[in-house]
Amino acid sequence: xxxxxxxxxxxxxxxxxxxxxxxxxxxxxxxxxxxxxxxxxxxxxxxxxxxxxxxxxxxxxxxxxxxxxxxxxxxxxxxxxxxxxxxxxxxxxxxxxxxxxxxxxxxxxxxxxxxxxxxxxxxxxxxxxxxxxxxxxxxxxxxxxxxxxxxxxxxxxxxxxxxxxxxxxxxxxxxxxxxxxxxxxxxxxxxxxxxxxxxxxxxxxxxxxxxxxxxxxxxxxxxxxxxxxxxxxxxxxxxxxxxxxxxxxxxxxxxxxxxxxxxxxxxxxxxxxxxxxxxxxxxxxxxxxxxxxx
Amino acid sequence: xxxxxxxxxxxxxxxxxxxxxxxxxxxxxxxxxxxxxxxxxxxxxxxxxxxxxxxxxxxxxxxxxxxxxxxxxxxxxxxxxxxxxxxxxxxxxxxxxxxxxxxxxxxxxxxxxxxxxxxxxxxxxxxxxxxxxxxxxxxxxxxxxxxxxxxxxxxxxxxxxxxxxxxxxxxxxxxxxxxxxxxxxxxxxxxxxxxxxxxxxxxxxxxxxxxxxxxxxxxxxxxxxxxxxxxxxxxxxxxxxxxxxxxxxxxxxxxxxxxxxxxxxxxxxxxxxxxxxxx
Amino acid sequence: xxxxxxxxxxxxxxxxxxxxxxxxxxxxxxxxxxxxxxxxxxxxxxxxxxxxxxxxxxxxxxxxxxxxxxxxxxxxxxxxxxxxxxxxxxxxxxxxxxxxxxxxxxxxxxxxxxxxxxxxxxxxxxxxxxxxxxxxxxxxxxxxxxxxxxxxxxxxxxxxxxxxxxxxxxxxxxxxxxxxxxxxxxxxxxxxxxxxxxxxxxxxxxxxxxxxxxxxxxxxxxxxxxxxxxxxxxxxxxxxxxxxxxxxxxxxxxxxxxxxxxxxxxxxxxxxxxxxxxxxxxxxxxxxxxxxxxxxxxxxxxxxxxxxxxxxx
Numbered sequence: 021x022x023x024x025x026x027x028x029x030x031x032x033x034x035x036x037x038x039x040x041x042x043x044x045x046x047x048x049x050x051x052x053x054x055x056x057x058x059x060x061x062x063x064x065x066x067x068x069x070x071x072x073x074x075x076x077x078x079x080x081x082x083x084x085x086x087x088x089x090x091x092x093x094x095x096x097x098x099x100x101x102x103x104x105x106x107x108x109x110x111x112x113x114x115x116x117x118x119x120x121x122x123x124x125x126x127x128x129x130x131x132x133x134x135x136x137x138x139x140x141x142x143x144x145x146x147x148x149x150x151x152x153x154x155x156x157x158x159x160x161x162x163x164x165x166x167x168x169x170x171x172x173x174x175x176x177x178x179x180x181x182x183x184x185x186x187x188x189x190x191x192x193x194x195x196x197x198x199x200x201x202x203x204x205x206x207x208x209x210x211x212x213x214x215x216x217x218x219x220x221x222x223x224x225x226x227x228x229x230x231x232x233x234x235x236x237x238x239x240x241x242x243x244x245x246x247x248x249x250x251x252x253x254x255x256x257x258x259x260x261x262x263x264x265x266x267x268x269x270x271x272x273x274x275x276x277x278x279x280x281x282x283x284x285x286x287x288x289x290x291x292x293x294x295x296x297x298x299x300x301x302x303x304x305x306x307x308x309x310x311x312x313x314x
Numbered sequence: 315x316x317x318x319x320x321x322x323x324x325x326x327x328x329x330x331x332x333x334x335x336x337x338x339x340x341x342x343x344x345x346x347x348x349x350x351x352x353x354x355x356x357x358x359x360x361x362x363x364x365x366x367x368x369x370x371x372x373x374x375x376x377x378x379x380x381x382x383x384x385x386x387x388x389x390x391x392x393x394x395x396x397x398x399x400x401x402x403x404x405x406x407x408x409x410x411x412x413x414x415x416x417x418x419x420x421x422x423x424x425x426x427x428x429x430x431x432x433x434x435x436x437x438x439x440x441x442x443x444x445x446x447x448x449x450x451x452x453x454x455x456x457x458x459x460x461x462x463x464x465x466x467x468x469x470x471x472x473x474x475x476x477x478x479x480x481x482x483x484x485x486x487x488x489x490x491x492x493x494x495x496x497x498x499x500x501x502x503x504x505x506x507x508x509x510x511x512x513x514x515x516x517x518x519x520x521x522x523x524x525x526x527x528x529x530x531x532x533x534x535x536x537x538x539x540x541x542x543x544x545x546x547x548x549x550x551x552x553x554x555x556x557x558x559x560x561x562x563x564x565x566x567x568x569x570x571x572x573x574x575x576x577x578x579x580x581x582x583x584x585x586x587x588x589x590x591x592x593x
Numbered sequence: 594x595x596x597x598x599x600x601x602x603x604x605x606x607x608x609x610x611x612x613x614x615x616x617x618x619x620x621x622x623x624x625x626x627x628x629x630x631x632x633x634x635x636x637x638x639x640x641x642x643x644x645x646x647x648x649x650x651x652x653x654x655x656x657x658x659x660x661x662x663x664x665x666x667x668x669x670x671x672x673x674x675x676x677x678x679x680x681x682x683x684x685x686x687x688x689x690x691x692x693x694x695x696x697x698x699x700x701x702x703x704x705x706x707x708x709x710x711x712x713x714x715x716x717x718x719x720x721x722x723x724x725x726x727x728x729x730x731x732x733x734x735x736x737x738x739x740x741x742x743x744x745x746x747x748x749x750x751x752x753x754x755x756x757x758x759x760x761x762x763x764x765x766x767x768x769x770x771x772x773x774x775x776x777x778x779x780x781x782x783x784x785x786x787x788x789x790x791x792x793x794x795x796x797x798x799x800x801x802x803x804x805x806x807x808x809x810x811x812x813x814x815x816x817x818x819x820x821x822x823x824x825x826x827x828x829x830x831x832x833x834x835x836x837x838x839x840x841x842x843x844x845x846x847x848x849x850x851x852x853x854x855x856x857x858x859x860x861x862x863x864x865x866x867x868x869x870x871x872x873x874x875x876x877x878x879x880x881x882x883x884x885x886x887x888x889x890x891x892x893x894x895x896x897x898x899x900x901x902x903x904x905x906x
Contacts, residue, residue: 033797040799047707050700051720054771058727061738115631123625124632125400137635142822142892143885144829146856147642150881153863154645175638182635195437199499201395203450203506204427208621213453218440236731239831239856243863265733272737272836276756282741289734296729427607454607464601507603 065293069286077287082251082262086280091288093253097166097261098235098295100254104170105177105234110227112174113181114216117223120182121189122211141179148176149243157244164245166257172240177230184226188219221310228303232296238265264292343370346510346540347392352406354387354564356399361387363564365406369510374532374541376555376572378548380592384564385544389512392542393429394422411509427454430508434515436495438487438502443470443479446487446498450506465505473501474531493524497531504535511535513543517550529554548588552576560584646882653875662879668842668853670862670873677876679883681844685852686884689763689834690827692848696767697823701774702816708775709782710804721776728772736836739765744837757839757851766833770823777822781815782808818899825891829884831856855884 080090116137124130152172162168192215200210216223246266254261268288275282347369354362362384369375369392377385390396392408394415408415415425438446447466456462466483470476475497479490487498496516503511513532517525532541532554545551551558552572559569560581568575568584579585586592654662657677665678704724708717744761748754754761785808793803809816839851840861853861862877 036799036802040801043801044707044711047703047711050703051707051712051775053700054704054727054768054775055720055723057768058723058730060742061730061734064738064742065734112631112634115628116635119625119628119632123628133632133636136639138896139889139892140635140638142825142888143642144831144856144888146829146831146859147646147881147885149863150859150878151638151642151645154649155641158869178635178638193437195433195435196439198395198398198433199437199439199502200449200453201398202393202426202431202433203453203502204423204425205450205453206423206618206621208624209453213449214439232729236729236733238731238733239835239860242831242835242860245863265731268733268737269832269836272733272740275741285737285741289737292731292734296731300726300729428604451603451606456603456606461601461606465603468601505603506607 062293065286065289068283069288069290072283072287073290078291081253082267086278086284089284091264091267091291093251094262094264094267094288095291096253097266098263100166100257100259100261101170101173101263102231102235104167104257105173106227106231108171108174109177109181109230109234113178113227113230114185114223116178116182117185117189118211118216121186122207122215137179137182141183144239145176145237146239146243148172149240151175152240153244163260164247165259166254166261169241169244169246169261169263170257172244173234173237176237176240177234180233181227181230184230185219185223188222188226189215191222192218221306225303225307228299228306232299232303235263235299236265236292236296238269241266242269264288264295268292343372345369346371346411347542348407348409348412350407350409352388352391352408353404354384354391354396355401355403357401361564362391362404365566367559367566367569369540369542370557371509371540372536372538373556374536374543374554376551376558377542377544377561378546378551378558378587379561380587381546383561385561386514387564388561389514389542389544390431392510392512393426393431395426395431397422427506428508429510429512430503430506432496432500432503432511432513432516435519436492436499438490438495438498440486440488442484443487443490443498444483446502447505450502454506469501469505470498472504472535473497474527474534475501491524493520493527496520496524496528500528500531500535508539510540510542513541515544515546518546525550548576560587562587642885646878646885649875649878650882653872653879656872656875657879666844668858670876675872677872677879678844679855679880681842682853682855682858682880683883684844685759685834685838685842685857686828686854686887688759688846688848688852689766689838689854690824692760692763693767693770693827694820694824696764697770697774698820700767701771701819701823702778704771704775705778705782705816706804706809709779710800710808724772724775727768728776730769732769732830732832733836735765735769736762736833739833739837751849754849755839755851757837757841758849759834759838759852760848762833762837763848765837766827766830769830769833770826773826774819774823777819778812778816781812781819784815785811814898814901818895821891821895821898825888825895828891829856829888831860835860855880859884 076088077090078095079092080088082091082093083089116133120130120134124133149172152168152175156162156168156171157164160168196214196218197210200214201207205213241263246262247260251260251262268285271281271285271288275285345368347367349365349367349369352362352365353360365388367388377388379385387396391404392410392415396402396404404416410425410429413420439449441449444466447469448462451462451465456465467476467480470479475494478494479498482489487495490498496519500511500516517528520528529550532543535541536556543551543555555572557570558572558575560567560575560579560583562583568579568581570579575584576588579588662677662679664680665676666680667676667678668681669676708720712720739762740757743765744754744756744758747761751760789807789811790803793807794800798806834854835857838853838857840853840857841851842853842858843850845852858880859877862873868874
């Protein structure tokens with residue numbers, strides 16, 4: 021007697037294959053769902069906002085009158101913020117990564133710092149805002165200036181910068197370092213001349229991606245208390261400032277009062293997305309150009 | 315303690331055997347590396363046991379043995395590269411020109427400046443050919459452009475690769491073929507004019523033609539340098555070396571003139587290995 | 594070429610330079626210490642967060658009892674007789690998180706299954722960067738989208754929907770975390786050894802059966818970890834709910850109403866220029882502390898689960 025009935029199996033097989041095909045279609049639609057929403061979002065923002073983008077909008081001052089309002093102040097604020105965030109995160113991010121990957125001995129201290137970084141990466145951005153408000157704005161009495169906002173943002177993106185730099189350093193093959201040591205180079209000479217240059221594309225890619233996170237982030241700055249509208253253009257890191265996401269935030273909130281604000285918000289979102297697109301494209305170009313060299 | 319007690323006489327026997335071999339050779343070349351009772355552990359693993367070996371000037375010393383026998387470990391101990399592995403522990407003495415390499419007053423960087431190394435896989439830096447050669451002199455403080463130019467040319471000529479690369483010194487080294495890359499690495503090593511060159515299976519990643527070129531180069535280099543080469547290729551060892559050490563399970567089974575080792579080895583295990591019965 | 598024809602002696606040059614090396618050597622010894630100090634910044638950040646939250650929270654509990662804070666269903670910080678119950682905020686946070694997960698968990702998981710088990714290499718290579726774009730959109734943009742597009746759209750279906758409500762930001766937050774679940778789950782699934790798939794396929798199983806009976810069970814803890822991390826992300830999300838859910842501190846199950854989350858409360862209080870030292874000001878820290886503990890526990894749990902998963906093969 022046969023335990024497997026071929027006819028029965030054949031029948032079941034047809035059914036199973038149909039279920040398989042249906043499931044495949046559903047899974048595919050799920051995958052597409054997010055992208056459809058992305059498409060709607062972008063279409064919506066562009067159709068609302070593109071008509072509002074012109075030179076006056078890009079170079080104008082902030083204003084309560086939608087026809088006159090411009091975002092140069094917010095663009096400058098975003099740039100000044102990066103003047104603080106980029107060097108600070110690079111310095112501490114790469115420094116920490118070098119320490120953890122190349123100096124720290126495997127053991128309790130190293131895994132403690134590593135665990136700590138992993139936990140920091142999961143702390144909500146608004147909590148960093150509270151830290152920045154308490155420490156930089158109030159305790160150190162900086163006020164809500166670019167420096168305070170920049171340091172807060174730096175702390176926020178430090179964990180992802182560290183992790184990206186660590187991965188870049190780890191990807192440098194050991195034999196390059198060995199060749200350098202074999203020539204009598206000291207550890208720091210080897211790191212400075214061989215390991216860091218080889219890891220640089222990876223580090224830069226990671227750093228740019230973290231910077232774009234900082235550019236789009238709003239919550240910590242809201243908590244720090246970035247003023248709404250109508251402030252002079254920032255001229256240094258010690259000035260008060262606003263940034264693109266803050267402008268979007270205020271215009272969105274007030275769009276129920278003045279309808280045109282919604283269009284201004286859309287227009288600002290377009291600029292913000294273009295900036296992010298530019299940064300991400302740069303990161304991808306760097307990544308592709310320097311891939312697989314050894 | 316009991317283990318150590320039994321180990322000592324054994325080591326003594328071997329040392330005496332080695333001394334006897336040496337006595338017959340004494341009138342020849344000067345000794346650069348003198349290894350006495352070297353033991354090495356990776357964590358708990360006893361990787362080298364009571365090694366006694368002498369490396370001579372102007373000679374090629376080949377180290378053969380099956381993989382995992384400790385031959386690469388021994389090579390890397392000579393310029394203390396083995397210490398890049400954190401859990402390494404050593405006992406015993408290695409004297410380089412009469413001075414212990416483990417001496418606190420001797421910095422590893424100084425040792426490695428005089429004892430160069432060529433690795434199993436060609437490992438040029440992701441820089442230009444010129445920068446690869448100039449790297450060593452530069453880190454030791456030589457910045458004069460004209461002197462560097464001279465060193466680069468001399469080293470590339472020394473490694474017989476000058477004619478192949480002289481027109482593209484500023485191209486990336488990764489554009490070279492595997493064999494050229496390995497000769498470039500040898501040239502890079504020559505640039506700081508070491509006394510000894512350690513080679514860790516330098517041809518294992520190369521095709522037969524490039525292998526022959528590198529072997530030719532090694533034969534030329536021994537006029538000026540002491541060369542220690544680890545190889546899994548016994549033909550290679552017999553072709554290029556003056557002396558051969560056979561390693562097995564972290565011990566030196568036999569160390570003698572190459573022709574002796576290959577023609578009339580005294581130890582059965584050496585004979586078995588050379589005739590391809592294991593390994 | 595140099596004028597004199599004397600050959601260069603590199604080793605001599607090197608030993609000449611040796612004297613100037615001593616200063617450099619001191620620097621070399623200092624480097625690990627400098628780098629350690631740099632690395633300790635991340636530790637001080639943690640200490641800073643915990644210290645600020647903790648010390649101000651203690652001040653808060655001197656003025657409001659712990660019991661009232663954790664069991665009170667009324668939050669009226671500005672009234673004559675202020676009430677500081679955190680439950681409305683927790684309710685708002687959990688409601689929006691549950692809505693988000695109802696959207697993101699199935700869609701994210703199915704996306705992961707499609708990309709890992711069904712999609713060809715080419716489709717995978719096109720879709721993954723697109724999902725990364727979705728993940729890279731700033732949350733403020735999602736907030737704008739929820740407020741000006743999704744809420745009006747939902748009003749057509751649910752006429753009673755308020756202008757600010759918890760449903761719309763919940764859904765949009767779900768869309769925002771789809772890429773996170775999809776990519777982390779996909780990572781977990783693609784690290785399931787191919788031999789396991791082939792074993793099942795060789796017995797005549799369909800791809801769906803392989804996915805549901807072999808891959809998902811094997812990658813289960815990785816998938817769970819991705820869900821937990823997504824929940825933690827949703828709990829900490831600020832801008833979407835601040836914009837689209839308003840600031841009513843309702844303790845309700847009615848999704849059409851405005852509800853405030855913990856994060857939105859923090860924004861409201863800091864934006865309102867609460868004088869330092871007032872009870873409202875301190876309440877901000879107590880809420881932030883609650884938020885911090887919630888997300889920290891979630892993250893620790895996710896990593897615990899993920900680590901167990903790694904040991905399986």
